[in-house]
Each structure stands twice: as C-alpha cells, then as structure tokens.
Amino acid sequence: MSTTPAEPVASMTRSELESLIRQVVREELRRALRPANPIDDWSHEGPDDPEGDEILAREALAELEEIEKDPTRLRSWEEFEAELDRAEAAGELPN
Numbered sequence: 001m002s003t004t005p006a007e008p009v010a011s012m013t014r015s016e017l018e019s020l021i022r023q024v025v026r027e028e029l030r031r032a033l034r035p036a037n038p039i040d041d042w043s044h045e046g047p048d049d050p051e052g053d054e055i056l057a058r059e060a061l062a063e064l065e066e067i068e069k070d071p072t073r074l075r076s077w078e079e080f081e082a083e084l085d086r087a088e089a090a091g092e093l094p095n
Helices: 014-033 050-069 077-089
Strands: none
Touching: none
C-alpha cells in the first residue's frame, strides 16, 4: 500500500499538446521580442545621488536664469551643431 497521495492525471491528444506548446512558444517569443519601453529602462542611470542631483538642479536653474536675463545666449540646434562641428575639427573636444 502506498502512502503518497495520488497525483491528478491530465490527458490530452497529441494535437492538443502541440497546440499548447505552440501557444506557449508564441507567447514567450512575443515577450522576448517586445521592444523595451525606454521610459521603463533605467539601466543608464547610476546609483542614487541626491547631493549630485541637487547640484545639477541648481546649475540648471542658474543657467535658465542667465538665459532669461540675456535671451541672445540661446542657440538653435543648427547653431549648436555647427559649433560642435567646428570644435571637433579644431581638436578641441576631449577623447
């Protein structure tokens, strides 16, 4: 006499099993190939740094205040790219 409880047995046809396997594989492939949502991807972020974040925020606010005082400091994206290209050609950018 066995003391282990009887386990339920599920029976299915070969085509039902194949269908189930296809369904599972499709779902796993769909999950694996799903494009990552960049909003949910924080892998580019470093460790928590509240002090560093505060410094960056103060610097950004100071820059915005300077721009408000002198709006001519603003450059278009094209002007910025041209300045970057010029600095790169002159070898002024760090490697």
